[in-house]
Amino acid sequence: xxxxxxxxxxxxxxxxxxxxxxxxxxxxxxxxxxxxxxxxxxxxxxxxxxxxxxxxxxxxxxxxxxxxxxxxxxx
Ligand SMILES: [Zn+2]
Numbered sequence: 001x002x003x004x005x006x007x008x009x010x011x012x013x014x015x016x017x018x019x020x021x022x023x024x025x026x027x028x029x030x031x032x033x034x035x036x037x038x039x040x041x042x043x044x045x046x047x048x049x050x051x052x053x054x055x056x057x058x059x060x061x062x063x064x065x066x067x068x069x070x071x072x073x074x075x
Contacts, residue, residue, distance in 0.1 A: 001034045001043070008038035014071075015042055019056060026059045028052065031071045 001010045013035040019026045031052065034043045044052070055069055 003036035003038060003041050004043060005041045006036065006039045008036055010034035010036045010041070010043060013042075017052070021056070021060060026056060027068045028055055029068065029070050 001012075002008070003010045011034065013033055014030050015033045015035070016027060016029045017031060019028070031044070032048055034045075035041070036043075051071070055071075059069070
């Protein structure tokens with residue numbers, strides 16, 4: 001996997017995202033990603049992006065003020 005910003009090698013990693021939903025904050029932990037060794041840019045595969053979107057939709061329906069989700073157990 002090549003970095004889309006600088007073209008260097010991006011390696012497999014995991015990251016966390018904090019997403020502001022308006023009514024509260026959604027935190028997703030242990031999201032599989034690629035991280036550039038050069039510029040620290042983070043990329044997700046299409047599958048991961050779709051799952052993140054699904055997790056956000058579900059969180060919006062639940063309307064909790066703070067929610068922490070472990071990526072591997074969700075969706
Ligand atoms: Zn890069």
